[in-house]
């Protein structure tokens with residue numbers, strides 16, 4: 336029995352190791368893709384972290400005590416911009432990302448501070464924009480700075496340990512105007528990547544089967560015997576694949592939305608996003624869907640062309656895996672991107688659609704940019720579509736043996 | 737009517753195919769120079785060993801692949817350039833063409849009827865007739881994957897004939913079938929012949945050819961070695977049966993055949 340077991344084991348291993356394709360798909364590709372994707376992720380996270388850290392936070396405010404201004408001046412990562420700003424203008428400027436943080440001290444702050452033994456605690460208010468990583472980082476820095484300030488005041492009150500409370504700090508995220516409120520930043524970063532990957536994965540498994548699988552099983556050749564043009568046959572397949580991809584697109588989008596009440600805790604940047612806070616209008620959804628349809632067209636035709644070149648399901652899997660990796664990388668790049676988007680990005684296929692989706696979700700969607708990306712995607716889709724039509728007429732592709 | 741003149745088909749080999757043959761050539765001439773004519777009301781047999789070029793010839797005829805040289809005419813339509821019209825004229829059956837086993841016989845048959853642009857009523861009529869003849873009727877709603885090999889083959893025949901074509905090209909139609917099923921197939925081919933159809937079959941079963949074919953071409957290594965009625969072939973080889981005639985020709989040609 337043991338001998339037979341060994342014979343069979345050896346045969347199985349021989350089957351795997353003498354098949355170059357299997358070796359590549361099961362050993363080499365996973366290793367490379369994990370190494371690549373994780374390094375990319377690490378790199379992107381590091382880069383956006385570095386970007387944020389390198390950024391000098393621009394702080395504005397009113398009635399700030401000299402001591403605090405001195406502390407800000409001493410900190411190289413904080414720049415205090417003097418000037419008189421009323422609360423509302425300040426908040427607007429922060430939303431526009433001209434400045435990062437607004438700090439407001441009670442006009443009688445210092446008096447109240449002196450009278451700590453009797454009167455009420457003085458109030459400090461801070462405001463930041465929940466839409467900007469820079470602003471949220473400024474908020475964090477200012478908290479640290481104010482904590483230091485509190486310690487110095489406490490040090491002056493030695494012996495009066497019972498008065499540990501120095502002031503009330505009230506920080507608030509700035510209310511974003513309704514029309515460009517969008518969705519929480521953390522969610523907006525994640526959703527495009529998820530949706531993109533789901534669309535690709537959904538179309539991939541079915542596309543491989545309906546094209547490479549039919550070729551392998553000889554069922555597509557039977558259709559070639561009918562008077563129908565070969566372009567029509569592949570056209571029908573591409574359309575049905577697109578329908579599948581559209582369904583997985585809608586269902587993955589709905590899935591993400593359903594999960595928000597439960598996932599907001601770890602997805603959302605502020606940690607407290609609720610569906611009721613979402614304010615995306617019909618036009619936003621339209622732009623979002625145009626971007627998704629751009630992706631669907633490209634993914635479906637990429638999968639079709641690669642499945643046609645392949646002579647078997649296994650081969651198709653090997654050809655499509657690298658494309659899948661590219662899709663994931665584009666998703667990660669978008670997710671961990673530093674927020675500043677160069678105008679060139681709107682011409683980079685796949686990535687451009689993701690950027691648009693993200694911006695739409697943030698309430699900053701722009702129809703012009705959405706259309707640039709859509710046209711780019713459509714051109715690629717049409718090119719790949721006519722390529723797959725040509726491949727249908729290639730004897731080496733349709734009848735390799 | 738089918739007219740094939742000086743048909744030649746050369747395949748460009750892929751790297752893998754190239755390395756697989758001994759002389760490492762880049763081309764494989766599967767059909768060298770073949771000419772024959774098949775009339776209406778006739779069953780024509782292509783007989784040859786494995787790798788002789790039978791399937792390749794028939795694939796060219798069915799417009800699945802394009803001839804390297806030569807011309808093909810099917811009922812007045814020029815082979816590849818009028819492919820769509822040629823395909824309307826003919827039925828082609830070969831064992832590499834399969835039906836999707838996920839569907840039922842009825843759905844599959846209707847699907848192909850529709851691709852042939854047939855009106856629904858006519859599809860139903862033809863389908864019921866063919867299902868009855870080949871005994872598919874009880875299985876019309878069974879998934880194809882659950883059918884026996886013979887039933888699958890019979891369904892393939894039904895599907896290929898759904899549009900009532902005038903030209904029937906069957907590549908080894910009885911291979912893998914038991915004698916009862918095989919007889920049903922050959923009987924139906926005779927029936928079609930009597931309706932005036934033009935029929936080509938390929939086979940390496942001599943007894944099938946002897947019983948069924950009006951004329952025969954013996955093909956080896958991409959060339960026709962002998963062609964005519966059975967009697968003409970016996971006269972040519974000095975034998976009194978197809979088996980011996982075949983071996984006579986095989987030995988004369990040096991016994992080489994590319995498999």
Ligand SMILES: Nc1ncnc2c1ncn2[C@@H]1O[C@H](COP(=O)(O)OP(=O)(O)OP(=O)(O)O)[C@@H](O)[C@H]1O
Pocket residue numbers: 734735736747748749753764765766784785786787788789790791792793940994995
């Ligand atoms: N697509 C292809 N690429 C390369 N060589 C091919 C291709 N198709 C057929 N051949 C070769 O052409 C020759 C003729 O093949 P063909 O299938 O026509 O033979 P056949 O007479 O049908 O044989 P069989 O009885 O085995 O079916 C064989 O040597 C085969 O290997």
Ligand SMILES: [Mg+2]
Pocket residue numbers: 790791792907
């Ligand atoms: Mg053959």
